[in-house]
Amino acid sequence: MELVQASGAATLPLNEIICGDCIEVMRALPEASVDLIFADPPYNLQLKSELHRPDNSRVDAVDDDWDRFASFEDYDRFTRDWLSAARRILKPNGAIWVIGSYHNIFRVGATLQSLGFWILNDVIWRKSNPMPNFRGKRLTNAHETLIWASREEGAKYTFNYEALKALNDGVQMRSDWVLPICTGHERLKGEDGSKAHPTQKPQALLHRVLVATTNPGDVVLDPFFGTGTTGAVAKMLGRDFIGIERDEGYVKLARRRIADVRRLDRAVLEVSSSRRAEPRVPFGQLVERGLLRPGEVLVSVSGKTAKVRADGTLVAQDVKGSIHQVGAALEGAPSCNGWTYWHFRRDGQAVPIDVLRQQIRAEMN
Amino acid sequence: MELVQASGAATLPLNEIICGDCIEVMRALPEASVDLIFADPPYNLQLKSELHRPDNSRVDAVDDDWDRFASFEDYDRFTRDWLSAARRILKPNGAIWVIGSYHNIFRVGATLQSLGFWILNDVIWRKSNPMPNFRGKRLTNAHETLIWASREEGAKYTFNYEALKALNDGVQMRSDWVLPICTGHERLKGEDGSKAHPTQKPQALLHRVLVATTNPGDVVLDPFFGTGTTGAVAKMLGRDFIGIERDEGYVKLARRRIADVRRLDRAVLEVSSSRRAEPRVPFGQLVERGLLRPGEVLVSVSGKTAKVRADGTLVAQDVKGSIHQVGAALEGAPSCNGWTYWHFRRDGQAVPIDVLRQQIRAEMN
DNA sequence: TACCGTTTTGAATCCAAGG
DNA sequence: TCCTTGGATTCAAAACGGT
Numbered sequence: 001m002e003l004v005q006a007s008g009a010a011t012l013p014l015n016e017i018i019c020g021d022c023i024e025v026m027r028a029l030p031e032a033s034v035d036l037i038f039a040d041p042p043y044n045l046q047l048k049s050e051l052h053r054p055d056n057s058r059v060d061a062v063d064d065d066w067d068r069f070a071s072f073e074d075y076d077r078f079t080r081d082w083l084s085a086a087r088r089i090l091k092p093n094g095a096i097w098v099i100g101s102y103h104n105i106f107r108v109g110a111t112l113q114s115l116g117f118w119i120l121n122d123v124i125w126r127k128s129n130p131m132p133n134f135r136g137k138r139l140t141n142a143h144e145t146l147i148w149a150s151r152e153e154g155a156k157y158t159f160n161y162e163a164l165k166a167l168n169d170g171v172q173m174r175s176d177w178v179l180p181i182c183t184g185h186e187r188l189k190g191e192d193g194s195k196a197h198p199t200q201k202p203q204a205l206l207h208r209v210l211v212a213t214t215n216p217g218d219v220v221l222d223p224f225f226g227t228g229t230t231g232a233v234a235k236m237l238g239r240d241f242i243g244i245e246r247d248e249g250y251v252k253l254a255r256r257r258i259a260d261v262r263r264l265d266r267a268v269l270e271v272s273s274s275r276r277a278e279p280r281v282p283f284g285q286l287v288e289r290g291l292l293r294p295g296e297v298l299v300s301v302s303g304k305t306a307k308v309r310a311d312g313t314l315v316a317q318d319v320k321g322s323i324h325q326v327g328a329a330l331e332g333a334p335s336c337n338g339w340t341y342w343h344f345r346r347d348g349q350a351v352p353i354d355v356l357r358q359q360i361r362a363e364m365n
Numbered sequence: 366m367e368l369v370q371a372s373g374a375a376t377l378p379l380n381e382i383i384c385g386d387c388i389e390v391m392r393a394l395p396e397a398s399v400d401l402i403f404a405d406p407p408y409n410l411q412l413k414s415e416l417h418r419p420d421n422s423r424v425d426a427v428d429d430d431w432d433r434f435a436s437f438e439d440y441d442r443f444t445r446d447w448l449s450a451a452r453r454i455l456k457p458n459g460a461i462w463v464i465g466s467y468h469n470i471f472r473v474g475a476t477l478q479s480l481g482f483w484i485l486n487d488v489i490w491r492k493s494n495p496m497p498n499f500r501g502k503r504l505t506n507a508h509e510t511l512i513w514a515s516r517e518e519g520a521k522y523t524f525n526y527e528a529l530k531a532l533n534d535g536v537q538m539r540s541d542w543v544l545p546i547c548t549g550h551e552r553l554k555g556e557d558g559s560k561a562h563p564t565q566k567p568q569a570l571l572h573r574v575l576v577a578t579t580n581p582g583d584v585v586l587d588p589f590f591g592t593g594t595t596g597a598v599a600k601m602l603g604r605d606f607i608g609i610e611r612d613e614g615y616v617k618l619a620r621r622r623i624a625d626v627r628r629l630d631r632a633v634l635e636v637s638s639s640r641r642a643e644p645r646v647p648f649g650q651l652v653e654r655g656l657l658r659p660g661e662v663l664v665s666v667s668g669k670t671a672k673v674r675a676d677g678t679l680v681a682q683d684v685k686g687s688i689h690q691v692g693a694a695l696e697g698a699p700s701c702n703g704w705t706y707w708h709f710r711r712d713g714q715a716v717p718i719d720v721l722r723q724q725i726r727a728e729m730n
Numbered sequence: 731t732a733c734c735g736t737t738t739t740g741a742a743t744c745c746a747a748g749g
Numbered sequence: 750t751c752c753t754t755g756g757a758t759t760c761a762a763a764a765c766g767g768t
Contacts, residue, residue, distance in 0.1 A: 043743095044743090045741065045742070045743060046743045047741095047742065047743060051742065053739090057739085059739085059742070059744095061741080061742065062741050062742085067741085100741095101743095102743085103741085103742090103743060127740090129740080130740075131740045131741085131742070132740095133742080133744060134742085134744065135744035135745065136744080137744045141741085181741095183740075187740095195739090195740085198740095198741070
């Protein structure tokens with residue numbers, strides 16, 4: 001790692017993963033240099049014993065060393081240290097996201113406030129497919145909490161209101177986000193087929209965070225990088241990233257993963273900035289959930305084409321906007337139902353995008 | 366208020382509203398006397414206008430961080446004080462609920478943990494009809510957070526799992542609850558038609574809290590009683606309540622409100638309970654009563670067999686012991702429910718031995 | 731291939747009574 | 750208080766395997 005230029009001023013290791021303790025590494029970075037920090041710190045779960053499912057299979061719990069703290073005081077000290085270091089390297093108008101569960105999020109939130117961060121929202125990630133409570137002793141722990149905070153009160157933080165509104169089908173985005181947990185092909189596996197990292201976050205979550213609170217070209221730092229979800233999504237969305245991770249194995253995995261990610265075109269990354277008519281269904285969720293990729297080409301029965309953008313709008317030759325607007329423009333029609341008008345290609349077939357909407361609706365009940 | 370009996374022991378002012386400061390009032394109540402506390406504390410952190418240190422000396426607004434920290438300290442002290450007083454009057458197996466928003470809930474949660482309370486769940490009240498964000502500068506704040514905690518780790522808290530499962534269409538209740546905010550007839554109005562209390566909670570929220578974590582006859586205390594939603598729902602559900610409220614106007618309003626509430630019949634208040642609550646029937650009774658004969662062969666679904674012995678133990682090839690022990694050993698499992706594992710033969714059919722237990726329980730009524 | 735039933739799994743502070 | 754033992758307890762989604 002080379003952080004010091006000839007001039008003596010420290011410089012930024014953009015789009016790199018630094019292996020080391022995040023507090024030390026952040027202290028070596030230049031102050032006021034980062035636009036956004038996304039942090040997924042250890043939760044301090046304090047698990048006491050093994051847990052079995054009703055079918056007697058064992059639950060693979062988070063029992064890693066990095067999640068063990070001797071006491072709340074220890075955890076508070078750790079939290080104060082890394083948050084202080086994070087605050088120093090944030091630009092004045094920068095912001096931070098921290099995700100956690102009830103085990104740690106209250107301590108994180110209180111420390112954020114005490115250090116002078118200004119909480120903008122707490123956001124609930126409602127899991128559509130959480131792990132149930134096997135013993136029937138509590139409520140299903142079906143959510144995690146994210147805190148979004150600016151560096152200080154009164155700062156001019158970035159918030160792409162219209163883009164999030166577009167992602168949410170034309171109505172303003174709420175503080176509760178329904179997203180599935182990270183499974184399937186997206187979940188990185190070790191050589192033995194087991195999960196590579198115990199707490200990998202879904203890309204859809206980072207997608208929404210980065211579209212909401214950064215612009216293309218911004219620098220996003222993740223001090224608990226893990227297998228690099230933040231970096232992968234940042235690269236895809238045309239943001240620069242800095243990853244810090246203590247475990248060398250995770251670093252290697254993340255480097256390979258991010259190398260395979262393709263940066264999206266600039267035109268695709270542009271997000272809505274003007275008020276538009278309100279579509280009826282959140283097409284943007286198809287993009288967030290990866291059912292459609294930003295940059296993917298949709299076709300109509302009449303042969304017109306358009307590209308999907310990161311915020312769930314479309315761009316064709318001369319038009320951009322919602323699926324309905326672009327369809328109407330291309331047909332010279334007063335209106336158009338984009339859900340039946342647009343198709344995507346799968347296995348040589350043109351399939352209406354409405355199929356994907358139905359799929360999401362089925363998942364959400 | 367009369368809290369002291371002739372004997373000198375303090376007694377409980379059941380189904381009364383006490384007008385006064387909740388910390389003082391709780392300190393005057395007998396310790397370990399309350400089953401549940403529901404609290405909706407104020408979160409007026411007064412960050413912008415608060416220009417006074419804890420000792421009331423004025424702060425020149427030079428060091429913003431220090432000023433902010435000072436006022437958080439004030440709020441933390443207040444939180445510690447009322448939570449400590451609350452903890453003292455809780456029964457050992459009692460529990461507490463606190464509701465709040467991102468302004469205060471992190472400080473409340475951290476203090477709860479530091480005082481020794483043991484968090485069981487954080488619950489998200491997802492508002493189906495939240496107030497929109499008018500300025501478009503943040504996400505719609507569409508939820509509030511509740512924390513459910515037992516008095517200490519390892520305590521035997523009350524949780525009516527089956528009742529909540531029934532409330533949720535037969536699948537276990539999750540940590541996110543979708544409920545509308547309090548409006549319409551339920552919302553208390555002043556004489557001029559304006560809302561009587563700024564933060565009146567919906568009865569549905571209290572209904573779910575009380576059904577989940579209390580039983581009929583339990584004592585529920587609310588230290589920030591307001592217009593008495595907790596008392597109204599408690600009375601309706603056949604729980605006793607104690608309300609503490611500083612504002613005399615709210616106290617009067619709450620008294621009138623609760624007087625109009627009708628207590629539900631006992632039969633209606635019964636909720637579904639789990640099998641765990643049913644009387645224990647030793648397997649040996651099946652043999653004693655002749656429902657199974659010594660020497661009879663039991664079979665499992667997986668095809669294992671074992672013989673019943675006269676003392677109510679089983680013997681298989683290499684193992685002998687209880688129905689559970691032998692089942693676990695044969696399956697190589699850490700545990701096994703012998704009641705559902707083992708079957709006996711009747712008319713060519715394999716019938717679970719649990720059927721015989723249910724038969725005995727029915728006779729016992 | 732397509733379909734259908736089975737198996738696996740996910741940041742979890744996950745038992746209670748009796749001796 | 751510790752130790753033993755009885756016996757109660759799961760939802761959604763994706764992967765997997767067989768026809």
